[in-house]
Amino acid sequence: MNILQKIYAVRLRQAAFLFAILFLLGFTADYGDTIVTGSIGEPRTLVPILASDSSSGAICGLIFNGLVKYDKDLNITGDLAERWDVSQDGLQITFYLKKGVKWHDGALFTSQDVEFTYKSLIDPGVRTPYAGDFQVVKRLEVIDDYTLKVYYKEPFSPGLASWGMNIMPKHLLEKEDLNSTKFARNPIGTGPYKFKIWKTGERLELESNHDYFEGRPYIDRYIYRIIPDTATLFLELRGQAVDYTSLTPIQFRRQTETEFFKKNFQRFNFPSFGYTYMGYNLKDPKFKDIKVRQAINYAINKEEIIRGVLLGLGRVSTGPFIPESWAYNKNVKPFEYNPEKAKALLKEAGWEDQDRDGILEKDGLKFSFTVITNQGNDERKMAVEIIQRRLKEVGIEVKIKIIEWSAFVSEFINKRRFEAVLLGWGLSLDPDMYDIWHSSKTREGEFNFVGYSNEEVDRLLLEGRRVFNQEERRNIYNRIHEILYEDQPYLFLFVPDALPVLHKRFKGVEVAPNGIGYNFIKWFVPSSERRYAR
Amino acid sequence: MGRYIFKRIIGLVILLLGITIITFAVIHLAPGKPTDLETQFNPKVSLEARERISHLYGLDKPLPVQYIEWLKRLIKFDFGVSFMDSRPVMEKILERIPVTLAIELASMILILLIGIPIGISSAVREGSFYDRSMTVFVFIGFAVPTFWLSLVLMDFIGVRWGALPISGIKSLEFEKFGFFEKLIDVSRHLILPVAVSAFGSLAGISRYMRSSMLNVLKQDYIRTARAKGLREKEVLYKHALKNALLPIVTILGLSVPGLIGGSVIFESIFSIPGMGRLFYESVMARDYPVIMGVLVIGAVLTLLGNLLADVSYAAVDPRIKLE
Numbered sequence: 001m002n003i004l005q006k007i008y009a010v011r012l013r014q015a016a017f018l019f020a021i022l023f024l025l026g027f028t029a030d031y032g033d034t035i036v037t038g039s040i041g042e043p044r045t046l047v048p049i050l051a052s053d054s055s056s057g058a059i060c061g062l063i064f065n066g067l068v069k070y071d072k073d074l075n076i077t078g079d080l081a082e083r084w085d086v087s088q089d090g091l092q093i094t095f096y097l098k099k100g101v102k103w104h105d106g107a108l109f110t111s112q113d114v115e116f117t118y119k120s121l122i123d124p125g126v127r128t129p130y131a132g133d134f135q136v137v138k139r140l141e142v143i144d145d146y147t148l149k150v151y152y153k154e155p156f157s158p159g160l161a162s163w164g165m166n167i168m169p170k171h172l173l174e175k176e177d178l179n180s181t182k183f184a185r186n187p188i189g190t191g192p193y194k195f196k197i198w199k200t201g202e203r204l205e206l207e208s209n210h211d212y213f214e215g216r217p218y219i220d221r222y223i224y225r226i227i228p229d230t231a232t233l234f235l236e237l238r239g240q241a242v243d244y245t246s247l248t249p250i251q252f253r254r255q256t257e258t259e260f261f262k263k264n265f266q267r268f269n270f271p272s273f274g275y276t277y278m279g280y281n282l283k284d285p286k287f288k289d290i291k292v293r294q295a296i297n298y299a300i301n302k303e304e305i306i307r308g309v310l311l312g313l314g315r316v317s318t319g320p321f322i323p324e325s326w327a328y329n330k331n332v333k334p335f336e337y338n339p340e341k342a343k344a345l346l347k348e349a350g351w352e353d354q355d356r357d358g359i360l361e362k363d364g365l366k367f368s369f370t371v372i373t374n375q376g377n378d379e380r381k382m383a384v385e386i387i388q389r390r391l392k393e394v395g396i397e398v399k400i401k402i403i404e405w406s407a408f409v410s411e412f413i414n415k416r417r418f419e420a421v422l423l424g425w426g427l428s429l430d431p432d433m434y435d436i437w438h439s440s441k442t443r444e445g446e447f448n449f450v451g452y453s454n455e456e457v458d459r460l461l462l463e464g465r466r467v468f469n470q471e472e473r474r475n476i477y478n479r480i481h482e483i484l485y486e487d488q489p490y491l492f493l494f495v496p497d498a499l500p501v502l503h504k505r506f507k508g509v510e511v512a513p514n515g516i517g518y519n520f521i522k523w524f525v526p527s528s529e530r531r532y533a534r
Numbered sequence: 535m536g537r538y539i540f541k542r543i544i545g546l547v548i549l550l551l552g553i554t555i556i557t558f559a560v561i562h563l564a565p566g567k568p569t570d571l572e573t574q575f576n577p578k579v580s581l582e583a584r585e586r587i588s589h590l591y592g593l594d595k596p597l598p599v600q601y602i603e604w605l606k607r608l609i610k611f612d613f614g615v616s617f618m619d620s621r622p623v624m625e626k627i628l629e630r631i632p633v634t635l636a637i638e639l640a641s642m643i644l645i646l647l648i649g650i651p652i653g654i655s656s657a658v659r660e661g662s663f664y665d666r667s668m669t670v671f672v673f674i675g676f677a678v679p680t681f682w683l684s685l686v687l688m689d690f691i692g693v694r695w696g697a698l699p700i701s702g703i704k705s706l707e708f709e710k711f712g713f714f715e716k717l718i719d720v721s722r723h724l725i726l727p728v729a730v731s732a733f734g735s736l737a738g739i740s741r742y743m744r745s746s747m748l749n750v751l752k753q754d755y756i757r758t759a760r761a762k763g764l765r766e767k768e769v770l771y772k773h774a775l776k777n778a779l780l781p782i783v784t785i786l787g788l789s790v791p792g793l794i795g796g797s798v799i800f801e802s803i804f805s806i807p808g809m810g811r812l813f814y815e816s817v818m819a820r821d822y823p824v825i826m827g828v829l830v831i832g833a834v835l836t837l838l839g840n841l842l843a844d845v846s847y848a849a850v851d852p853r854i855k856l857e
Binding site: 435 | 564565566567576577578579580581582583584585586587590591615618619620621626629630681685688689692693696699700701702703704706709802803804805806807808811812818819820
């Protein structure tokens with residue numbers, strides 16, 4: 001090979017390499033395009049500490065950051081905080097903040113902003129629903145611009161996760177009344193997206209923050225369309241005017257099983273952060289006996305409910321934790337469907353069909369009760385109907401009553417005017433459940449409305465809040481999980497799947513225990529597939 | 535006349551006061567509270583926090599005190615701020631009115647433009663095949679559920695054919711458009727909703743028109759006109775129509791408050807940010823200031839509409855004198 005040939009060969013290889021790079025570029029991450037999400041709800045406010053609805057939360061999550069956040073495997077990791085130390089006694093948390101983070105208006109983010117957010121949270125004049133977690137804080141001390149120390153009145157391990165609360169800019173809000181500030185519709189944050197427009201009842205528009213501290217997001221524009229009717233939302237999806245939304249089980253199983261959807265959309269299913277249950281009023285004499293509650297658990301085929309109601313898109317729930325969470329006890333097995341065992345247990349509890357009418361009696365009283373649930377949730381309605389039929393087979397009569405949400409809450413749940421209730425819990429990722437299960441939380445309007453009381457659970461719940469070590473906490477919550485399933489204050493039914501659907505041009509999406517949204521800023525559209533020019 | 539109007543206005547104010555007392559009582563007595571939040575409990579939102587919010591809204595005060603405070607603000611034309619997002623109620627209502635008004639007006643004009651000719655031509659050809667098929671046509675419009683028709687049209691025209699936008703009132707790039715592009719864009723978005731809403735209401739107007747026309751055509755003066763040898767066109771459009779239109783004008787007057795009322799189902803299906811949705815959402819969230827704001831404006835319009843109707847009757851009909 002002479003020298004010319006060698007040079008030529010090298011050139012050729014270089015050219016091929018260059019060509020390969022160019023080719024890859026077409027399919028690798030690059031900045032551009034727009035994502036249009038469709039939602040039935042409209043945000044109420046973009047002041048993050050006032051936002052209690054999921055729509056506001058979704059938008060605030062793109063505009064703001066907390067000190068900490070959950071990573072894809074549901075572990076706590078730093079967000080605005082670089083790192084943190086928890087003192088030996090668990091009474092102090094020291095946060096070391098990231099340096100050089102800027103607000104969207106260019107001002108520097110410092111520990112002053114954290115202090116301001118904390119003070120707003122505990123200010124009795126601010127309409128925040130999130131004061132609870134911060135009232136156990138004794139004080140917050142700003143050490144320097146990037147270091148701050150939080151002192152707790154007592155060790156409070158859920159406290160760390162509570163600093164995932166979005167931090168607000170002091171320099172813009174200091175002199176404002178948070179309840180009525182214009183900031184609520186024109187927010188400035190530190191997050192990956194900057195606020196652009198909000199057209200009431202139509203859409204919100206955000207644009208990517210080029211200076212985001214974790215890197216500029218690949219997708220340039222985020223549009224949140226408000227489409228209150230689910231049928232319309234689905235049509236918009238089919239018309240490809242919406243890129244990203246959630247499906248119902250029936251849409252997932254039936255309406256999107258078409259060539260068109262397979263070609264243009266990607267669908268996901270993974271456990272959501274919540275569960276559906278039937279709660280008993282434990283003050284009601286019928287449900288006082290644990291045998292009765294266990295019998296009902298044997299009488300209900302949970303798999304059948306999942307097949308019928310969710311078309312198989314869910315899993316049996318055995319307790320109050322997120323299945324992917326470290327707190328979840330995988331050794332707790334669901335009771336099998338066994339109507340014979342149910343009948344035997346009911347008999348042991350003294351319930352027998354004496355007058356041969358198909359309904360059990362005890363001391364002259366028929367075993368008949370009413371399950372209430374809220375209007376507007378077909379899954380719950382269908383689940384009760386299946387329960388009704390299965391319980392009839394073991395001799396229990398169930399009546400169903402469906403009530404509009406607000407009336408349902410204030411007249412029936414808060415006042416404990418119910419025999420059994422079919423509801424769901426959406427859960428935060430920290431396993432602390434003091435407010436739901438502790439025996440002290442049974443006043444009107446508190447969350448232990450079934451009236452559950454178990455000394456060991458009470459003790460463990462308190463302990464779970466004091467311990468920071470995850471291994472120790474795991475043992476505590478695993479035990480709580482076990483006791484609750486044994487005690488059956490709720491008939492744990494199912495964990496429905498989250499069913500997001502996303503246009504196929506978006507790449508880089510990976511399902512993890514934390515769902516798909518955790519790496520949103522890394523999603524991208526190859527330049528050849530863009531739909532929206534800028 | 536002046537004295538009469540003055541007396542009527544005093545009466546109206548008292549009536550309005552009564553209306554506000556009753557509506558205020560009714561919406562506060564309905565079960566549920568603004569602090570019941572969304573359709574899911576959030577264990578992070580404690581009872582204390584909800585009580586605090588309730589206190590900040592002034593909901594822990596006795597009802598009469600709340601009413602008086604509300605009334606004091608109303609006198610200064612201050613409807614208060616929404617519980618949902620703390621924006622002034624007036625601002626929330628005013629941003630919704632133009633869309634609803636535009637759609638309602640457009641569909642009313644369309645209804646008149648189509649309904650009246652249908653009514654007249656049916657009356658003229660009473661009992662004919664044409665008359666009967668028009669009857670079937672308008673009653674189909676009346677009977678078909680709006681939501682179903684809307685979805686079918688959206689599917690065929692919006693999704694499959696792609697000729698018109700599916701829902702909403704503006705395109706995503708609306709802000710970048712020039713004036714005429716904006717006009718075309720909004721019009722394209724409004725075609726389906728206006729058409730569907732007009733189709734549903736054709737039956738009313740066309741039937742009124744038909745029967746009123748039939749009634750008039752049987753009058754003596756029509757026979758006289760024909761006997762005079764006037765051409766049929768002149769008889770119908772000059773002599774009959776003028777008289778037959780009077781009841782339609784009355785019906786139009788009655789529908790004025792409806793112009794800003796909007797419709798929940800309709801606005802939800804087409805994702806139109808109008809008054810119907812605002813009212814529905816505020817009722818669901820027990821957003822008392824907004825509910826009261828919408829109701830008061832509705833009541834004022836209805837009362838004024840009535841007054842206007844009475845006054846204009848006197849102006850039109852010499853037999854009526856106002857004392």
